[in-house]
Amino acid sequence: MEPIPLPSHIHYELLLQMLERQTSFAVSQKPAVREQVHQLISTLRKAMAQQKQLEQTCERANLPIDYRWSVNNIAFDQPPSPDIVTGRREP
Structure with missing residues (x-):
């Protein structure tokens, strides 16, 4: 099985650190924007928690996990992924 x-996990950590340390500080005097930043931080924390649940499910099902650092880590024998914006596959 593939x-x-x-x-x-580092992707979540980097985003959270930036939002908590830099973005929150930059918008501290702008309540409406600050609230959106806090919602974004909460959403990222939930996404990370959901991924951890998925990982536990995969472990229980003996499904291997490949942690990716980039979308460019594809094998040469796989078809290219569709472009996120257009939905078209690159040649």
């Missing part, structure tokens, strides 16, 4: 590709 490993299940999942984002490396």
Whole structure:
């Protein structure tokens, strides 16, 4: 069975650190924007928790996981992924 590709946890950590340390500070005097930043931080924390639940499910099912650092980590024998914006596959 092919490993299940999942984002490396560091992706969540980097985004959260930036939002908590830099973005929150930059918008501290703007309540409406600050609230949106806090919602975004909460959403990322939930996404990370959901991914951890998925990982536990995969472990229980003996499904291997491949933590990815980039979308460019594809094997040469796989068809190219569709472009996120257009939905078209690159040649």
